[in-house]
Amino acid sequence: MIKLVNVSKRYQDTVALKNFNLEIPEGMLLVLLGPSGCGKSTVIRLINRLIQPTSGEIYVNNKDIRHMEFSKLRRGIGYAIQNTGLFPHYNVYENIAVVPRLLKWKKYDIDQRVDTLLDLVGLNRNYKDKLPSELSGGEGQRVGVARALAADPAILLMDEPFGSLDPLNRERLQKEFYRIQKQLKKTVLFVTHDVEEAIRLADKIAVMRPGEIVSIGRPSDFIAEDKEGYIKEFLGSEYALKLLSRFMVQDVIDQRPVAVKNNVTVRHYFRINKESTVSNALSMMISKGARSLEVIDEKKRIGLIHFEDILMNVFGGEKNEKE
Amino acid sequence: MKKSGNAVSVLGALTIALSFLFFSFAEYRPNRVLTGTDISAKELFGNGFFLLLFASLVLLFLTVLNKKSYKLMIGMFILLIVGLVLYLLGGALDDDAYNQTVMGRMSIGGGLWVFLMGVFMVLSGNFKNYEKAILHRRLFYLAIFLIILFFLFSGHLDKLSIMKEFFNRSQTFFRQFNRHFSLAFLSVLVGILIGVPIGLLIYKSKKTNNPLLFLINLGQTIPTLSLLGLIMVPLAFLGERSEFLRNIGVRGVGFTPAFLVLIIYALFPIVHNTIAGLNMVDQNLLEVASGMGMKGYQAFWKVQLPLSLPVVLGGIRTAMTQSIGNTILAGLIGGGGLGSIIFLGLAQAAPDLILLGVIPLIAMAFMLDSLLSFFIFYYQKKVLGIKT
Numbered sequence: 024m025i026k027l028v029n030v031s032k033r034y035q036d037t038v039a040l041k042n043f044n045l046e047i048p049e050g051m052l053l054v055l056l057g058p059s060g061c062g063k064s065t066v067i068r069l070i071n072r073l074i075q076p077t078s079g080e081i082y083v084n085n086k087d088i089r090h091m092e093f094s095k096l097r098r099g100i101g102y103a104i105q106n107t108g109l110f111p112h113y114n115v116y117e118n119i120a121v122v123p124r125l126l127k128w129k130k131y132d133i134d135q136r137v138d139t140l141l142d143l144v145g146l147n148r149n150y151k152d153k154l155p156s157e158l159s160g161g162e163g164q165r166v167g168v169a170r171a172l173a174a175d176p177a178i179l180l181m182d183e184p185f186g187s188l189d190p191l192n193r194e195r196l197q198k199e200f201y202r203i204q205k206q207l208k209k210t211v212l213f214v215t216h217d218v219e220e221a222i223r224l225a226d227k228i229a230v231m232r233p234g235e236i237v238s239i240g241r242p243s244d245f246i247a248e249d250k251e252g253y254i255k256e257f258l259g260s261e262y263a264l265k266l267l268s269r270f271m272v273q274d275v276i277d278q279r280p281v282a283v284k285n286n287v288t289v290r291h292y293f294r295i296n297k298e299s300t301v302s303n304a305l306s307m308m309i310s311k312g313a314r315s316l317e318v319i320d321e322k323k324r325i326g327l328i329h330f331e332d333i334l335m336n337v338f339g340g341e342k343n344e345k346e
Numbered sequence: 347m348k349k350s351g352n353a354v355s356v357l358g359a360l361t362i363a364l365s366f367l368f369f370s371f372a373e374y375r376p377n378r379v380l381t382g383t384d385i386s387a388k389e390l391f392g393n394g395f396f397l398l399l400f401a402s403l404v405l406l407f408l409t410v411l412n413k414k415s416y417k418l419m420i421g422m423f424i425l426l427i428v429g430l431v432l433y434l435l436g437g438a439l440d441d442d443a444y445n446q447t448v449m450g451r452m453s454i455g456g457g458l459w460v461f462l463m464g465v466f467m468v469l470s471g472n473f474k475n476y477e478k479a480i481l482h483r484r485l486f487y488l489a490i491f492l493i494i495l496f497f498l499f500s501g502h503l504d505k506l507s508i509m510k511e512f513f514n515r516s517q518t519f520f521r522q523f524n525r526h527f528s529l530a531f532l533s534v535l536v537g538i539l540i541g542v543p544i545g546l547l548i549y550k551s552k553k554t555n556n557p558l559l560f561l562i563n564l565g566q567t568i569p570t571l572s573l574l575g576l577i578m579v580p581l582a583f584l585g586e587r588s589e590f591l592r593n594i595g596v597r598g599v600g601f602t603p604a605f606l607v608l609i610i611y612a613l614f615p616i617v618h619n620t621i622a623g624l625n626m627v628d629q630n631l632l633e634v635a636s637g638m639g640m641k642g643y644q645a646f647w648k649v650q651l652p653l654s655l656p657v658v659l660g661g662i663r664t665a666m667t668q669s670i671g672n673t674i675l676a677g678l679i680g681g682g683g684l685g686s687i688i689f690l691g692l693a694q695a696a697p698d699l700i701l702l703g704v705i706p707l708i709a710m711a712f713m714l715d716s717l718l719s720f721f722i723f724y725y726q727k728k729v730l731g732i733k734t
Contacts, residue, residue: 071637073633073636073637093639093641094639094641095639097636097637097638098638098639102634102637102638104630104634104637106630108630108631108634110634110635110648110649110653111653111730111732112653112729112730112731121638121640122638122639125638125639125640125644154730154731155731156730156731156732157731170638
């Protein structure tokens with residue numbers, strides 16, 4: 024659990040944060056979304072006490088962090104940053120082992136943990152001896168995530184961890200991180216300026232403008248935002264389309280047998296995997312000129328997805344969250 | 347890139363060929379101080395001259411072709427030529443014409459230095475811009491060094507004037523050689539022990555006008571000889587006043603003032619490189635180290651120091667080379683070292699004696715420098731994973 028109460032941070036004459044309040048309950052992934060320079064990273068650095076607030080209180084697991092020892096606080100928080108932040112003179116194993124070693128774990132336990140984490144982030148175990156310079160950007164960032172998770176902290180602070188990756192790798196890592204988070208249920212504060220990334224990962228999004236949060240809610244809540252203004256401008260006019268990437272085809276699948284649908288046998292030539300996103304499905308519908316697609320699961324046909332169902336289910340409010 | 351390396355090796359091969367054609371390889375002198383007569387390579391080597399000329403033309407041809415697969419062959423060829431020159435030189439020294447009087451001496455001529463310069467150029471130009479270039483280059487330097495040592499110790503070149511000087515005073519030579527090495531090495535060692543912490547202190551203070559830095563810069567601006575003079579006065583004074591200090595070696599002349607001056611000079615590159623190295627470490631990494639829960643000293647020892655080490659070592663390397671050179675001046679104030687041999691040679695106008703001081707000096711500087719630079723290279727590649 025992370026809680027910031029009336030936190031302000033001033034640098035000489037500039038105000039980085041003013042009366043900032045935020046609470047992240049246990050197991051929630053909250054994305055702080057805002058343009059660069061709005062103070063998102065400041066929030067993270069305040070929580071692990073890399074900087075001190077000018078005023079206000081910060082609680083981690085119900086404890087006021089001012090009363091905690093720096094190193095003890097930080098060793099209990101996983102920390103991942105942009106451009107991996109891996110130590111170039113440490114190999115993959117040593118990089119992941121940093122916090123466990125600081126916590127004086129036994130070598131056997133560290134070995135086990137590193138293996139588990141490499142499996143978790145989808146890296147081959149024989150990567151242990153590689154130096155960061157021998158890794159690709161995506162691999163390096165996976166190690167960065169593994170390192171943040173190393174000592175199994177309850178809390179993760181992630182400062183644009185996928186920011187420097189190419190779009191393909193970024194999407195892949197987002198998907199895997201989403202999967203990992205579903206499995207581990209950490210309390211995560213994730214900072215980004217990428218709206219799509221926020222949509223893909225967040226349980227809740229807090230939209231920031233310089234120094235403050237303007238709105239906070241579930242990703243689908245923002246679709247109802249019809250006032251012209253900062254939020255709409257920042258999220259972009261195609262927010263609804265971006266939101267589609269949060270849902271998977273299997274969430275809106277129509278599993279009724281085809282033959283009885285409207286008493287007409289319809290042949291569907293275009294197929295889509297059940298784990299594709301709804302935005303992929305819509306894109307295929309548009310490019311193929313089809314209103315329905317056949318949904319397959321490992322080459323087996325399991326149902327259909329219809330354009331109308333996307334409208335009804337995703338935006339109709341019946342099925343706003345996938346859970 | 348590739349072209350520039352090639353140009354250097356072609357020029358080197360050309361230099362080698364020209365050294366055989368136009369320079370004297372030896373000088374015959376009736377006694378140790380009189381000016382002698384130059385002896386060309388053709389006179390000296392006899393028929394061997396044509397063999398050498400032929401070999402150097404082949405070498406020139408190989409360097410002009412500049413094929414990657416020829417690189418090692420060129421290196422081996424150079425070794426062969428160096429060996430041949432030394433072998434033929436030794437043979438020529440035995441010639442009766444040069445051994446008629448006891449006082450008569452054969453000295454190395456300018457041609458040999460030009461030749462060695464050519465060898466150096468070919469090696470540095472040839473072993474360049476490919477994966478194992480630096481390793482190969484160093485191995486071949488080492489091989490040439492060993493070949494020269496072999497010929498020196500085998501007795502093949504004993505009739506060379508410089509070897510005669512050596513045999514006349516071999517005990518002194520070894521003593522001064524050791525003294526030179528220990529003065530230079532110990533001063534750098536103490537320089538490291540003082541300089542690295544000072545660098546760290548100045549880095550921590552985050553001030554550019556740190557008074558400590560000012561003092562160290564000041565030390566560097568005073569010419570070496572003047573600093574020796576300056577430091578002799580207070581040391582002599584202290585030595586006079588206190589028996590205890592005199593007993594531990596504090597005197598105006600000898601080892602102590604030389605040692606102190608060398609330390610002061612070693613401090614400059616070490617301190618400056620320490621500060622630069624520490625500053626160079628990515629601030630993000632230090633913040634991550636701290637953000638992951640490393641304490642200040644842990645972040646320093648585990649992250650900052652290892653990452654700044656190449657630059658710090660670079661400073662130590664500079665200090666080492668500089669210190670070996672500066673130690674010559676210790677010879678002026680009774681501190682010993684190869685400088686005392688050189689200054690004796692200068693006083694007696696005996697060039698061979700000067701060379702007896704200078705050549706080992708160059709070899710010492712070269713070996714230590716290679717050793718350190720190779721270590722830095724290896725560290726960067728294997729420990730830091732920097733691709734070169």
